[in-house]
Amino acid sequence: MAQVRRRARGAIAPAACVQAIRAAATLPYSQGMRRERELMDTLFNSGQARAMQHCFFSQRSVGRWSTPSGMRWDNSRPRPVHKAAVVGLGTMGRGIVVSFARAGIPVLGVEMDAKQLEVARKTVTATLERDAQRRGVEPPLGLVRFTVGLQDLREVDLVIEAVFEDMALKKRVFRELSSACRPDTLLCSNTSSLDLDQLAATTSRPELVVGMHFFAPAHVMKLLEVIYGPRSSPTAVATAMQLGKRLGKVSVAVGNCPGFVGNRMLKHYVEQANFLLEEGASPEQVDQALEEFGFPMGVFRMSDLSGLDVGWRVRKESGLTGPGVAPGEQVRRRQGRRRQAVAGTCTTGLGGREAKPDPWLRSFLEEYRSRHGLRARTVSQQEVLERCLYALVNEGFRILEDGIAAGPEDIDVIYVLGYGWPPHRGGPMFHAVAVGLPTVLERLEHYHQAHPRHPTAPAQPPPAEAGRQGQPAHPEVEGDHQECPQSALRPPDHYHSSP
């Protein structure tokens, strides 16, 4: 039972199953049946059941996508994709190649560097072989071809660019793709946060450019964010949405803004976690609170595995990597500790999956606090959860206001399938309603008063001309020491799923 509870992370159904089996094995038949019925009644009537039902129906509803400009699932025809290419075979690119092969779609893996290509070939082959062995099938190795350079791209119907998160580099790749591919080839980007419209503008076919944002590990996580820009055509959006489904993912169509939906919210979650380090929490403590809430891994473990280098590049592009930034930033800059180059982390010792406290980090944080005159205080588990999760929820409401996500269900699907938000808590927007929007608002305002640098949203809406796609811009971080504005969270009229 202890093992089940540990793996279930707060979900009541797995523990109830064990109890029912135990009752069947140890009680007389009629008592065992009665106990099972009681357990079922408890489960059927629980908030967790409603949360899981919400997840189930939300995953179906996002397939009926629509955009503010009137593109819809039922008025847009996808194109067939017979063969695809992935350009850039880092960790994400390799995972995407694996997803194509596993779905039975021929795929060309493209690298500019021959050494990197060989590493990718080995990793992809090993992953496909391991996966096939587990499933008792033949590995689909014949569907994957690797090549250095863009010369073979005329044979593909769709390309996914997955190079480093660097706008200049991505623009160069898109320009080259534009001449290397057929004029009808869809050009997609796996960018985590960059402006899709700028990428589209470098090509001869901006209408055939969309974002296809995968989540790490790309061959495991079930989410695909499909990002439409102002010039993306219905055909391009429909093709990417349908392709996601073929790849075994749940596709969610979202608008174009920095970080789109998932990472735009993630930024506020990560930011609060970093502030908590300044204030006295340890990374292990923050992670433990989030893991007890039900995430498979806390924010620091997750960042270690998939986000340190990406986050660093994103902040570098935004000019947020100078001196005077919060410890999270400097920790990330520690030599050789940006994951995906090295399996080392800021929360854990070098290598391995197990999170172990890092003595270097502990003394770094002590030194950082003393340098900035910060007195470490005790941070409760409740504060960790409220600050990290409500900041994320708050941004979710701003995303709805901006029309970047079609509805709260879309955000919930993104968090459950992309970031491991526990399904028995329904997703962030569902959770906020379950907690009570007035309570969430009160806590956000409380933390705003207590910590003037706290959340996220400006008291005044930003000027409309600062936004993209004719929508108001969302607030940008201007450094970790910005004044804290008020909450964006208002009980929205359009929230139509009740917990």
Ligand SMILES: CCCCCCCCCCCCC[C@H](O)CC(=O)SCCNC(=O)CCNC(=O)[C@H](O)C(C)(C)COP(=O)(O)OP(=O)(O)OC[C@H]1O[C@@H](n2cnc3c(N)ncnc32)[C@H](O)[C@@H]1OP(=O)(O)O
């Ligand atoms: C102005 C706006 C700017 C925007 C701001 C930008 C913010 C900063 C950007 C951050 C980076 C974003 C990157 C990307 O765009 C978005 C993401 O992908 S975020 C990551 C989302 N993924 C997760 O949260 C996954 C969490 N993990 C899980 O859910 C589970 O671990 C699992 C993957 C379902 C597997 O679970 P299990 O089967 O129980 O097995 P394990 O836990 O042991 O893991 C198996 C295997 O997978 C590896 N792994 C797990 N998680 C990750 C991960 N997040 N990234 C990479 N790899 C991961 C794990 O190490 C194991 O590998 P192995 O040891 O077998 O080699």
